[in-house]
Amino acid sequence: MTDPFSIAAGTAGLISLGIQTTHTLIQFYSSYKHRDSNIARTTEKLESLLGTLQVLESVLQHRSDDPLIHQIDSSVQHSREIILELQQECAKLTTSSSNFTWSATKVVGRRAAYPFRDSTLNKLDEDVGEMRSHLSFALDVLQLQDSRTLQDDLTEAKSVIELIRTTQISVAIRDWLRAPDVSVNHNAARAKRHPGTGMWFVQGPHFSRWIIQPSSFLWLHGFAGCGKTVLCSTAVEYAYRQRGRESHVGVACFYFTFNDESKRDESAMLRALLLQLADQLSDGHSVLQHLHDAYKSGPPPALTLREYLRQLIKKFDRVYLLIDALDESPRYDQRESVLESITALREGAPTGLHLLVTSRDESDIRDALGTAVEEVKLKTAGIDDDIGKFVAQKLETDPVLRRKWHGDREKIREALTQRAQGVFRWVECQFRALKNCPRSRYHLDECLRSLPKDLDKTYERMLDSIENESAAGARDARRVLTMLCFAPRPLTVPELLHGIAVDLEEPSSLDRQRLLAGGADDLKEICSGLIDFGVQELSSDSEDETPIITVRIAHFSVQEYLESTRIKKQNASFFALSAPSAHAEIARICCVYLLDPELSSGELNPSKLQDFPLAHFAALFWHHHYEKSQEEASGLYKLIEKIFLQRGSFSTLFKLHDIVDGAWDTRVQLSLPSNGLAAPLYYASYLGFSWIVEKLLASTSDEKEANEKRVNAQGGAYGNALQAASYRGHEVVVKMLLNKGAKVNTQGGCYGNALYAASSGGHETVVKMLLDKDANVSAQGGDYGNALQAASEATRRW
Incomplete structure (x- = not known):
């Protein structure tokens, strides 16, 4: 039997010659490709061939002893004659290239010089195409085996998913740190990966260098939808x-997620990376315990998290950090601090830190990452090959597409791959058109000929189709897109169905006649191709094993298009969204839902919550959406006022979620009696709702005593309304409370008194207002003893 090492050496030599030859041809024709479309086409094919050769060379370097070498050798040898032909072409160009000038090639309007003749270019195209066919087969054999090997590694009980999920850190520490669960994103990305795809990258030179070289920093960037997250x-x-393979190696990852607010900022990234690395160390729990002891009241500030992450990195010989979709962290809100944190982690880090990030190529990201980063632009032959495999598998496995287009699969694969321009998402959207296309060669040709040129045109066509179908369907679709784009977390199917059923026209109400009976199937139908479904991961200590189906926007590019100025000039303008008005709409939906007479009357129990699946979401996030509605917020005042003035609605809201005293506790407190809640004035004061405070305090002069009793009522974590408003710095509310007889030196609550609370929050104007009312500076309270010490600490902190 022939030695595989000698076979590999012979095959590798032939591939090396192919690389040199192809590279020479590319160098020559690249100088002229901008002058002629045929030359540009030939150059592009040569570049694609070069990519295939380089990937295959990289694979063989690491697999010279693999038994599969025998299977691929014959495939590569089939290209021998073509490689030798190309070498001869190179020799011609090398010896006579000095005689070629573009102006000399033009003779009476046609190309005359040898290297630019149509016949020469066509022959070159044929050779390249045949050679790519042989080499692609060889590469597929290796990649399929490598994919199987990877699958074998990952099907063990403790797979990558289990490694990403922490198991050694205590539940108490995990609940306190509240690190986002990145396994959800990783699972979703793996589900989209098709056999053999992505191998060009992980077996290529860029990734190989990243794995081995000290202090390596790799940036993958490309258009929206080009498959960065899957890679x-x-x-x-x-x-x-x-x-x-090696001990003392740490790995952690984070996936920024545009439609999940728990995965969009610096703190979320640092907490996730910190928890994953701590779980891979024998003393990781004690490190986090120390951090917990220093910050028991909530997650530590980003600077502290960053420093602890540095400490953990130093405990390993090597650490690989992989951060996906930097561009999905909001640019003008949170991204700057994310980029600062990444830069800071690299500065002064040990040489064992290897960092990989992915994003679109945006100016602020490029400027922040600097020149030290190695770049991979995701518009390569490898991406085109992956898209071809993706299309081929979809046509084979989708029952509708297989039945309709079995005999035209290669035609469709070629058309979609050529038109995709490296964007997987664009390809994904075209399958819908193919499924709806009448089954004839004529209609298929028309469908392929009229494919939209890019994602914008694709989304415009999809939305225009929804609007043309029915006005009611378009209205429901717009509500679905609004809620999914701006909800701070993915919504469950029942939550979304009930959100659609809320009628915001006066008199606003939950209209059960609007509930879609078909559930998830109806959602798929009205927003086909624009939304996606997943399974919500259950927490490790959850007793309920029933999977929860969630709905989210199918891709970041969908929301970007809906919020763009471009959509307003197109046929799909009905679906244009703006953040303030969308948040205002969702806040109204939440308030109308919480005001439902059936929900807000009688006992609040699990059975009732099953009938009102949006209730908990509404209670958790009504204020979040109110705050983000900006100038649109005025339309919400009457609804919020109703909740605070109607005892049933108020009680229901704060049992479902106590936004003040239980801000970090999202559990429903069904057993809490209504008289266990603080008064509406306390909550309105904390939230700064001056118009509601005014309503609650409105009275005639002869009710002064009752008013003073109400304004000084004890209750809640902050003791009373004045301390709550002082801590939050709500100057107008503090003034109103003081004018109505609030006692400035009343003791109680977590800060002891109002002055201490205002000082701790760093609110100088409120401090002055309290001092003008003779607040006692020396009154004891809180962690720092008195207001003076609290103010000093606040100055240092802010």
């Missing part, structure tokens, strides 16, 4: 394989 998930799994 990142593949890289994560290969990095974990590295961890399996």
